[in-house]
Amino acid sequence: MTLDLHGIIPPLVSPFTADEQPDLDALRAEVRYHLDLGVHGICVTGSTGDGQMLSLEDSVAIADTAVRETAGQVPVVAGIIQDSTREVVRYGTAIAGTGVDALQVTPVHYLFQPDEERTVEYYRRIADETGLPIVIYNVIPYALIPATTVARVLNEVPDVVGVKQSGGNIHQLADLLHMDPAGGTVLTAVDDLLYPSYLLGAKGAISATLTVVPELCLAQWDAVQRGDLAAALELHNKQLPVWRAIDGPNMTVRIKEALAMQGRNGGHALSPLTPVSDAERQALRAALIAADVKLAS
Template identity: 25%
Template sequence: MTRDYSEIKSKLRGSVTPVITPFKSNHDIDYEKLAQLIEFQLENGTHGISVTGTSGEPSSLTVEEREQVMEKAIQTINGRVPFVPGTGSTNHQETMRLTKKAEELGADAAMVIVPYYNKPNQQALYKHFKTVADAVDIPIIIYNIPGRTAQNLHVDTLAQLSNDCPNIIGVKESNKDFEHVNRVLLKCGRDFLLFSGIELLCYPMLTIGGVGSVCATANIEPRKVAQLHDAWFAGDVETAQNLHYELMELNDVLFKDTNPAPVKAALGMMGKIEPVLRLPMDLPSETLQKEIRQTLDKYGIGLQHV
């Protein structure tokens, strides 16, 4: 008997923040800061939490660390909002292990990225995602980000997966091809969950039938990102549009270097974390950090003075 996923599909809406993984100065994971970051999100109206996605530097974490981050996150959230950890990897067996762990922990869904570096063809991508989906009962949201993975999950492949795997319920599209994004809902059905993974497309994706976003800017300005979605779902188009444009300058500066480096620099300026990344990632240039600080100040975001 096929499980009914309608209840969780109705809950997965709005701003699902991809929380960064905070490190101490010695590069160990700072689990206390992780809990504080999640509380900061929930206090500001965020509708859901994700960890160990792109913003969480998953390729810089061991599998065991990813499991521990998921455990800390779900304990902190304690059922207050949906939890959708990133469980994908370039390694199929790691993806299987992490997705099963998310199910074991009681996550509401798992976000599984198109494998990066390998560049599998469409048949291989179908087999990869179907094997993962068939091995668990947890809902799956596929994460398509061609700029990071060097491979685009075709709409027809996604549609076949959504048809063949009842627990594949949605997709996070970090895809600048807006024609592709439109065809996702045409081919997969209007009840398929479409999330934006590109900040400037959060609002446009809502207008074509998307249900929300999973965007790094929400780490810095969670309230306004959540309010944009709240306004749209309340039918207040003008407010949603205004917030879309109001957030644009912040979105732009946070992506002038590879995510999550600018976001971590900004959170450091806000006194939320030690601004530390693990190599091969590192902080942005001093010039960009100055621009980030100026932008945060312009937005009235509280900064620590150094």
């Protein structure tokens, strides 16, 4: 399959059992749920999947399950959130054995940041040593890769095939799209601005809202593609309160609660993430109801 990253690529949660083991049956159900809706790709072990908390063994098990359940219908992207080239390569080499189509890799971000030359080399080495296409995951608020550096990596490292632009809000994304790097695809993860991101030229999205309300996000993508901007704006106004309700320090826990409200099993959260409060639960329910999302109860 020629790698084609575009459209709606939901980043899935990583379901866990009560004793903090990967719940692979719940993951299979989530993969199947999204495939049946017609998503254009699947992403696992990213921020929405608590990638920063996963062991190598957990990451491999989750990626392998997603690849097997997807069975080549759409691309599978696996996230790696580590803080050295050596560890990213170690994770990436192991994950490559599962048959994923690409890796989504954050910059290193704990305390010290590399300069531009080291950033280019970081992504080049990861691509070379894992043998997989790489998507830059530009998300860390205090370690953002400047748009000019992202464009340089995309243009100079052939196996870096795209960027998921999350941090830096719409301005960083606008700069990237204006540069129009020939070497890779620009995807948006600015959840509250998905609609204008598409109008500016983003080729798709990998963002948390897509996992919570994939039907709305698919409908919005389709509306933009056919030029029905009124419908796309209406869907934006439904999605925005949902994003506001899930956005927070315990985002993945909120997302799993939002899935449970829809009768979907996102599994347990990992320690030490903060449980959903009653106020957060009420806000989630209200946002889903306002968006006309069918709830289980």
